[in-house]
Amino acid sequence: MAQRVFTVGSLIPGKIVPVPNRNIQQSPAIKLERKVPEQHSPVIKPEKIIVQQGDIQFEISPEKGKLLDAALNQGKQIQFKCRKGTCGQCTVKVLQGSGLSEPNEQEHNKLNKAIAGSYRLACQAEIL
Ligand code: FES
Numbered sequence: 173m174a175q176r177v178f179t180v181g182s183l184i185p186g187k188i189v190p191v192p193n194r195n196i197q198q199s200p201a202i203k204l205e206r207k208v209p210e211q212h213s214p215v216i217k218p219e220k221i222i223v224q225q226g227d228i229q230f231e232i233s234p235e236k237g238k239l240l241d242a243a244l245n246q247g248k249q250i251q252f253k254c255r256k257g258t259c260g261q262c263t264v265k266v267l268q269g270s271g272l273s274e275p276n277e278q279e280h281n282k283l284n285k286a287i288a289g290s291y292r293l294a295c296q297a298e299i300l
Pocket residue numbers: 252253254255256257258259260261262263293294295296
């Protein structure tokens with residue numbers, strides 16, 4: 173005697189639902205793997221900061237903190253004196269580098285309109 177299998181679909185009037193034949197050997201499971209294309213996440217290298225002090229250009233790899241500290245940590249011989257934003261010895265012209273903080277009050281006081289010409293105090297400018 174055939175065993176009837178009831179499913180939700182088989183109870184709907186007018187719907188013919190095939191009864192699975194349990195005697196058929198099931199083929200070994202075929203593992204279907206969908207190859208997902210490898211995502212190439214772009215490696216974003218932080219932009220180097222290039223500053224000029226006098227006739228000398230310095231290329232600084234961005235590292236969080238003061239621009240002057242990053243430069244000195246990387247062996248760049250940027251001139252400085254007070255580190256407080258008052259002497260102006262560390263004034264640099266930023267040739268490249270967008271990851272710097274907005275000029276602070278000391279920079280505005282010391283550099284005035286030179287800020288518009290991309291001048292910064294390396295002891296005050298923060299690398300973000
Ligand atoms: S070292 Fe004096 S203003 Fe920066």
